[in-house]
Amino acid sequence: MAVARTENPGRSRFLLPIAGLIGLGLCGAGILVLLDRQGGPHLLASIYDLLGNSAGATALRNGSGDQVIAKILLAAIALAVGVGGIWLLFIGVGSLVSLLRPTWRDRILPWVFVGPALALLAVFLVYPAAGTILRSFVDDHGQFTLRNYAVMTDPEFIQILRNNIIWLILGTGGSVLLGLVFAGLFDRIRRESLAKTLVFLPLAISLVGASVIWGFVYAWQPAGQPQIGLLNAIVVGFGGQPIPWLTTSPINVFAEIVIMVWLQTGFAMVVLSAAIKGVSGEIIEAARLDGASERQLFLRVIVPMIRGSIITVATTIAIVTIKIFDIVYVTTGGRFNDDVVANRMFHEIFQFFDDGRGAALATLLFVAVLPVMYINLSNFRRQQRGS
């Protein structure tokens, strides 16, 4: 017994790192396959060669044959590498480090744990952010310039900024206000959870998907033809003229904001509803005894008490609306006086190939988000301390 006991940990002490290293090797091979543009078909072709199916292999190499199987093979490799590889990396390196002497182990181990996170953050956020800020202050020849920012005083950019401000005010305000009203209303009905589910559901839908959904609601046909869009059918039903909602300025800005509000209201509602339920019943009873009407109770007692949650919701949605891109990019591309900063930035980089202006616009977004995120995080900390 005693022998077995001392032997077992000893063996696993070496087995685990070795298994880890083998796994890492396999992952390395997998990454090589993934980096090759034709990795899937080529690998499957090699397998077919091994199995003696040379006709299938040739077909694959020529871009035909069992491409679907190659795709699935690639998917399996991708998942094995991406999901399993990261665990192997941590456990393998962690076990190797634990073989070291205690003093060294304690010094190195924390960096094994935080190292990958710090490295990725440095590469994907710190370095690029610094690079983008620097890039926004130089021209194509590396000379210092403020021209990338001076462009923002053009009438065209003034309009973009105006649109962003409308988005910020109406998108955020609309979602928070509706969320608050819905939370208050649904609090008093019997099938509360069903109503909440229906309003919350759009949050699972992508902005692209939502843009298609609402693009169909806004669909327009010339007057006289049957309207297949819900909104224009209603307008025509009441005797009006059909309106091309998404191409008419300035209605289109509001039509796009509606998509956002439709998506975000559910989020605001769920957070605020939870906060309302957290208000103590005694306080509500006391207010009722003092003769407060239901409306007064809601506005003067409940709303002030859930202030922290309202700030959370408002700042969170504000950050989303400041950076809004998908809806404008998908519905109109910002072509009908409805452009916004993030969409313009995308077009500056990928259409006009003006990295300087793109970088300046990105920096503008960054500066705009800063104070909102500051309020959000300090509010979060205050709530944590309070609870």
Next chain:
Amino acid sequence: MTAPAQPIVNRRVARFSAWQPRFLRSLPLRLSVLAICAIWTLPTLGLLVTSVRNPLHITTSGWWTALLNPFAPNQWTLSNYQTVISSDGMGNAFINSLIVTLPSTVIPITIAAFAAYAFAWIPFRGRGILFTIVVGLLVVPIQMSLIPILQIYSAGNLYGSFLGIWLAHTGFGLPLAVFLLYNFISQLPRDLFESAAIDGASHLQAFTRIVLPLSVPALGAFAIFQFLWVWNDLLVALVFLGPGAEVRVLPTALFQLIGSRGGSWHLLTAGAFITMVVPLVVFLALQRSFVRGILAGSVKS
């Protein structure tokens, strides 16, 4: 003191308002709730109905007319889905979305969980400052990263590769993941770790045997958030994976469908519904964790 007073209060309120029939009094409330639910549901319902309608009818009558005559001949069809999945490549994009999303969810959570554990329970030099920096990175919009990362990717042949987009999503998701998991893991009782240390458990063992099992709710909540975020993302996919049919994901494919099939609502609606299926199933199956995930991850988006 308060306990005996409460029933009296309730009875008084009830008697006071009993003069009006209950139903009539709640009618405005019921109607407004009904209207709200209708407004929030109809757009999606319209999409769903149109996606299974015969294309011939779609351009000549509104989708609501189909609901009025559900048994009209040739009203319904699944051919829209067939076309979109095969000839418009949505099927391929669906597989790509899975390939992109699963590792982009698991990798950041794993890396963040290890880091959060170290930040919370392993003392080391520079810990406080590093953690502050990590959380501070929450303010950096993804837009700040696009140009420099794209340059790196072009040089390193990572543009349009799955590895490239996993790494990008991991990097962008990490600040929030570390922040949230730290908030959870640092609240675990200290005794657990002390007794584990006395039993001779290493940090790796403490992490895998204590932290991970206890953190399942937090990990699950963030996983759902990150999954949705990556699945629904257009910007990162567009910039780092690009529009190539081999690698493009569902949002990119749907966007291109709008470009190429602008007026063909039968295909657009079917395509849009394909992009929505997985998130909706996740939503309906895991509603509670879903809500938690959305709430937990809401700082980002």
